[in-house]
Amino acid sequence: MVVNRGIIWPILLIALGVAFLLSNFGYIPALDIGRAIAVLWPLVLVMVGIDLAVGRRNPSAALALQLLAVAVGIGVLAARPDVARFPGSNGFGGSASRSVTVERGSAQSASVRMQVGGGRLELAGGATALVEATSDAGDLRERVTRGATSADVRLEQQHFTAFGGSRNVLVRLASDVPMSVRLESGAGEFRLDLRDVKTTDVRVETGASTLRLVLPRPTGDVPVRIDAGAATIEIEVPEGVEAQVTAQGALMSVNGRTETPGYAAARDRVSVRIQAGASSINIR
DSSP: OOOGGGHHHHHHHHHHHHHHHHHHHHHHOOOHHHHHHHHTHHHHHHHHHHIIIIIIOOHHHHHHHHHHHHHHHHHHHHHOGGGBBOOTTSSTTTSSOOEEEETTTSSSEEEEEEESSSSSEEEEEEOSEEEEEEEESTEEEEEEESSSSEEEEEEEEETTTSTTTEEEEEEEEEESSSSEEEEEEEEEEEEEEESSSSEEEEEOOOOOOEEEOOOOSSSSEEEEEEEEEEEEEEEOOOOTTEEEEEEEEESOOOESBBBBBTTTOSSSSSEEEEEESSEEEEEE
């Protein structure tokens, strides 16, 4: 009896899946799938060699050795993740981080759209420029479109759909320029502190994540829309801010006051609408 060589590819796929799962949860840095395959492909030769040498005599031992080889491969990748990181993310010849600065110019208003994969993102006000951002991976890119008195700013991870659980992105926005804020993200941890941002509207689209949102101090009725998967969402209402939170979705728990006493009569207020899956929402 010979070990079925058709099992080799499934085992390698499992190895890649485990490696990217570790990356998603931040145990190893962000991986480029092409580079990871280039690093792990010699395992094919190792597993075929084990099959030829041991498989005919002892199929169970051959399978055990093949699984051990996969485990060793993943261990080496975890120990030396730099060889399979995205270009510019502190791999061989890459830089450890990248900073982006968008100057104010003539902008009297702006829209800021952030597209990030898995990882951690923190956003707050207090920027000297219009937008200031730093990422510990080198794949952060900006696109700026300017009008006579406005600016459309997009911050994107170059490998948005890839696996990047170790990324950390810090974004600062000018506090005195009206801003439309949008975040599109995968699984991760995201903190948006808008108390010092002159926010006109907010839109968040995220997956299975932890989202902490500090509401802005509004001028007029400021809409906030959150679309999430299975998420933990924490909404902080600063003192003096009138706000209402409504939520829809299956298997959802909502804790805390969903409407401040003066919301109905207030001209300056924040209206939060949440659509989510199995989620926990805490309001404080």
